[in-house]
Amino acid sequence: MTAIASEVLIERLAAWGVDTVYGMPGDGINGVMEGLRRHRDKVRFVLVHHEEAAALMAVGHAKATGRLGVCLATSGPGGIHLLNGLYDAKMDHAPVLAITGMQESSLLGTGYQQEVHLDRVFQDVAEYNLRVENPAQLPGVVDIAIRTAYARRGVAHLTIPNDVQIAKAGTDPYRNVAPAHRPTTAPIYLPPPGVPREEDLRAAADVLNAAERPAILVGAGALHARDEVLAVAEALGAPVIKTLPGKAVIPDDSPYAVGGIGLLGTRPGEELVEDCDALFMIGTNFPYTRHLPAPGQARVVQLEADPARAGVRLPTEVPMIGDAKEGLAALLPLLKRADGRGHLDRYARAMRHWRADMAALESPDRHPIAPQYLMACVDRAAADDAILTCDSGTVATWAARHWTIRGDRGFYLSGNLATMAPGLPYAIAIQHAFPGRQVIAFIGDGGFAMLMAEFLTAARNGLPVKVIVNNNSALGQIVWEQMVLGYPEHGVRFPLPAADYAAWATACGGLGRKVGDPRELPDAIAEALAHDGPALVDVDVNPDEPPMPAKVGYDQAKSFTEAFLKGQPRRASIATTLFKDKISQLRH
Numbered sequence: 001m002t003a004i005a006s007e008v009l010i011e012r013l014a015a016w017g018v019d020t021v022y023g024m025p026g027d028g029i030n031g032v033m034e035g036l037r038r039h040r041d042k043v044r045f046v047l048v049h050h051e052e053a054a055a056l057m058a059v060g061h062a063k064a065t066g067r068l069g070v071c072l073a074t075s076g077p078g079g080i081h082l083l084n085g086l087y088d089a090k091m092d093h094a095p096v097l098a099i100t101g102m103q104e105s106s107l108l109g110t111g112y113q114q115e116v117h118l119d120r121v122f123q124d125v126a127e128y129n130l131r132v133e134n135p136a137q138l139p140g141v142v143d144i145a146i147r148t149a150y151a152r153r154g155v156a157h158l159t160i161p162n163d164v165q166i167a168k169a170g171t172d173p174y175r176n177v178a179p180a181h182r183p184t185t186a187p188i189y190l191p192p193p194g195v196p197r198e199e200d201l202r203a204a205a206d207v208l209n210a211a212e213r214p215a216i217l218v219g220a221g222a223l224h225a226r227d228e229v230l231a232v233a234e235a236l237g238a239p240v241i242k243t244l245p246g247k248a249v250i251p252d253d254s255p256y257a258v259g260g261i262g263l264l265g266t267r268p269g270e271e272l273v274e275d276c277d278a279l280f281m282i283g284t285n286f287p288y289t290r291h292l293p294a295p296g297q298a299r300v301v302q303l304e305a306d307p308a309r310a311g312v313r314l315p316t317e318v319p320m321i322g323d324a325k326e327g328l329a330a331l332l333p334l335l336k337r338a339d340g341r342g343h344l345d346r347y348a349r350a351m352r353h354w355r356a357d358m359a360a361l362e363s364p365d366r367h368p369i370a371p372q373y374l375m376a377c378v379d380r381a382a383a384d385d386a387i388l389t390c391d392s393g394t395v396a397t398w399a400a401r402h403w404t405i406r407g408d409r410g411f412y413l414s415g416n417l418a419t420m421a422p423g424l425p426y427a428i429a430i431q432h433a434f435p436g437r438q439v440i441a442f443i444g445d446g447g448f449a450m451l452m453a454e455f456l457t458a459a460r461n462g463l464p465v466k467v468i469v470n471n472n473s474a475l476g477q478i479v480w481e482q483m484v485l486g487y488p489e490h491g492v493r494f495p496l497p498a499a500d501y502a503a504w505a506t507a508c509g510g511l512g513r514k515v516g517d518p519r520e521l522p523d524a525i526a527e528a529l530a531h532d533g534p535a536l537v538d539v540d541v542n543p544d545e546p547p548m549p550a551k552v553g554y555d556q557a558k559s560f561t562e563a564f565l566k567g568q569p570r571r572a573s574i575a576t577t578l579f580k581d582k583i584s585q586l587r588h
């Protein structure tokens with residue numbers, strides 16, 4: 001059998017260590033599918049139900065493994081469907097390669113069916129973006145695309161006309177005219193040196209050693225540097241705040257952890273931001289600057305991998321460029337051990353209060369079920385190395401506050417794009433990558449409905465992912481956003497009939513449980529986690545439970561009241577929930 005160009009592509013992916021491609025074929029990409037078929041012993045193809053999910057699976061794979069995620073779609077509509085997932089990769093800096101089909105090269109420019117120039121569509125999202133014109137470009141451009149995805153931590157895109165896909169491998173249909181050989185390169189990526197410059201390390205140490213009330217803020221860029229972060233916190237006597245994508249950097253029960261900041265954060269986290277005289281940002285580009293120290297309040301030191309992102313959010317006295325793990329290891333010997341532990345103790349105490357406040361909301365007696373109780377039940381039942389994926393919505397608040405990082409637990413969500421519906425596709429890809437681990441998706445009914453067909457993908461691939469649906473029959477997050485704007489809610493609650501997603505899980509051949517009674521919840525979750533296959537628990541939670549910020553500002557309270565006065569629907573139930581929340585916290 002004559003080798004075709006697509007085989008060169010697939011063999012090269014295998015040489016880069018790619019073992020899985022997520023996608024959906026079509027007439028624009030069937031040549032690449034033949035390449036995949038011929039090399040199916042090396043690279044597995046996972047057939048999905050929506051290309052957006054394929055792109056999000058590639059992102060989930062990249063985030064959890066640190067290795068390239070790969071997705072594939074056909075020309076036109078298939079490629080367009082990838083786009084949202086690719087933006088998730090771009091904005092959260094995950095290395096992803098997208099391979100798309102293109103109509104036959106001789107027909108391009110004629111307005112042929114499905115002739116969408118995906119290289120133009122992807123111009124903004126991709127760091128490397130190429131229409132392959134000639135089989136002789138392969139495998140060189142594959143190497144360059146993948147190296148770029150790693151180096152720029154983003155999306156590389158190759159779109160290949162379907163006649164080029166099935167051309168004889170290695171052929172060049174044209175006469176060579178350039179004074180150059182066809183590209184020959186190697187399937188190797190060397191990361192840049194990780195240790196910051198010596199003078200920057202010294203300047204950083206000077207600022208941090210002089211601080212009286214230091215704070216550390218860690219993000220996703222420090223996920224691989226837990227030991228080093230803890231060692232720096234210990235040396236400085238500094239409490240550690242975690243952004244949500246950086247939640248797994250240190251355990252939540254660590255004496256240094258003060259939870260998160262921003263709307264989903266903790267009160268001690270917010271207080272520390274207002275109080276600190278030095279802020280050390282590690283692997284984070286946290287965007288909500290109103291939740292950072294006011295400019296001029298604290299001396300700022302930053303350790304950041306990308307020079308373009310250093311100093312973006314705050315006037316930064318010492319920006320250091322380097323890898324979080326290597327950079328902190330180099331910094332540690334320069335730090336003096338802070339004598340007093342008073343600063344640290346103060347926040348450890350505040351965190352004990354905060355945890356008690358949160359625990360008080362995890363009441364098993366509430367009917368309808370409190371979402372905080374739901375998350376707490378999952379938290380208690382899950383393994384010490386479980387990985388939780390999460391959607392955007394109120395679910396993110398419950399996960400931020402009631403999912404405890406302990407042991408080797410992981411946590412992934414769409415951080416900067418904050419798209420709905422990544423939880424299930426992430427979970428599928430992560431379960432593929434870590435077959436032995438418990439992988440749980442905690443998702444909203446809105447997000448689940450968007451990509452629920454992928455539960456079938458899990459079932460059809462024998463993946464034992466666990467899905468917990470926080471079902472409030474609403475776009476819960478937006479209910480509160482509209483009220484905080486001062487307007488009564490509109491268009492944010494799903495009308496009847498209520499959905500029974502457990503029935504869908506059962507229809508897919510998985511385990512499905514529908515729970516409305518809080519007394520049945522622990523058993524249903526235990527059963528799902530123990531099930532030897534995909535399982536889903538659809539839980540009817542209180543649709544009027546607000547994801548309250550740690551500190552409610554005057555403006556927020558005022559707008560909330562205005563929405564009530566202007567006729568906010570269900571205000572009696574919302575007020576009762578708020579009242580009960582307060583009583584529970586006062587009672588402990």
Ligand SMILES: Cc1ncc(C[n+]2csc(CCOP(=O)(O)OP(=O)(O)O)c2C)c(N)n1
Binds near residue numbers: 391446448477478
């Ligand atoms: C693709 C997309 N569409 C819309 C939004 C805006 N949005 C953010 S959270 C949210 C509500 C999500 O509802 P659900 O999944 O049920 O979670 P809940 O807030 O109810 O817990 C919406 C509409 C978004 N982030 N992404």
Ligand SMILES: [Mg+2]
Binds near residue numbers: 446471473476
């Ligand atoms: Mg919802």
